[in-house]
Amino acid sequence: QKEVEQNSGPLSVPEGAIASLNCTYSDRGSQSFFWYRQYSGKSPELIMFIYSNGDKEDGRFTAQLNKASQYVSLLIRDSQPSDSATYLCAVTDNYGQNFVFGPGTRLSVLP
Amino acid sequence: DVKVTQSSRYLVKRTGEKVFLECVQDMDHENMFWYRQDPGLGLRLIYFSYDVKMKEKGDIPEGYSVSREKKERFSLILESASTNQTSMYLCASSPTDRGTDTQYFGPGTRLTVL
Numbered sequence: 506q507k508e509v510e511q512n513s514g515p516l517s518v519p520e521g522a523i524a525s526l527n528c529t530y531s532d533r534g535s536q537s538f539f540w541y542r543q544y545s546g547k548s549p550e551l552i553m554f555i556y557s558n559g560d561k562e563d564g565r566f567t568a569q570l571n572k573a574s575q576y577v578s579l580l581i582r583d584s585q586p587s588d589s590a591t592y593l594c595a596v597t598d599n600y601g602q603n604f605v606f607g608p609g610t611r612l613s614v615l616p
Numbered sequence: 617d618v619k620v621t622q623s624s625r626y627l628v629k630r631t632g633e634k635v636f637l638e639c640v641q642d643m644d645h646e647n648m649f650w651y652r653q654d655p656g657l658g659l660r661l662i663y664f665s666y667d668v669k670m671k672e673k674g675d676i677p678e679g680y681s682v683s684r685e686k687k688e689r690f691s692l693i694l695e696s697a698s699t700n701q702t703s704m705y706l707c708a709s710s711p712t713d714r715g716t717d718t719q720y721f722g723p724g725t726r727l728t729v730l
Contacts, residue, residue: 539719547723
């Protein structure tokens with residue numbers, strides 16, 4: 506059974522701080538890694554994806570991938586109250602068809 | 617922009633009723649998925665489809681069936697609704713192109729079975 510694990514939270518950070526969200530996965534053959542944001546009562550929306558080891562930056566968001574450690578993280582710089590949401594980590598296999606989602610981490614940014 | 621639509625945002629049904637949830641995507645994606653999402657359990661895959669008339673069971677297919685007669689439409693069917701099927705149902709689609717293989721989600725249908 507392929508698994509993706511995340512700390513459920515809630516993770517609370519003050520406004521302006523860096524929020525660090527972590528995700529581990531069990532399938533070494535995983536190829537693509539995604540971070541989704543989900544506001545309460547809404548559907549998930551894609552924030553970032555990463556395929557290669559290292560860091561990928563997009564605005565205030567940085568995804569970090571370490572395939573050897575089977576670990577992917579999302580850093581949110583200058584956190585804003587509007588970043589308060591549940592963040593889902595998702596992992597796919599080499600064919601990009603079988604998505605496995607983590608349970609999500611609830612982030613709360615305190616003004 | 618990719619658009620995935622679902623037939624209803626909110627639905628209330630009675631135990632034993634047959635329920636149809638419909639999903640339509642307008643980006644010619646090959647892959648379509650049905651999930652349910654429950655507090656503390658995350659997204660769980662019910663069924664998915666790689667192509668027209670193709671279907672594969674996900675992690676929790678019991679009590680559900682699906683139909684994909686056209687590429688753009690993927691229907692989830694609850695043959696005889698039960699109270700434990702009260703949940704948020706999310707449809708998603710994705711292309712087969714491995715370079716851009718993210719999933720796009722519809723707005724969700726919150727189903728309550730009384």
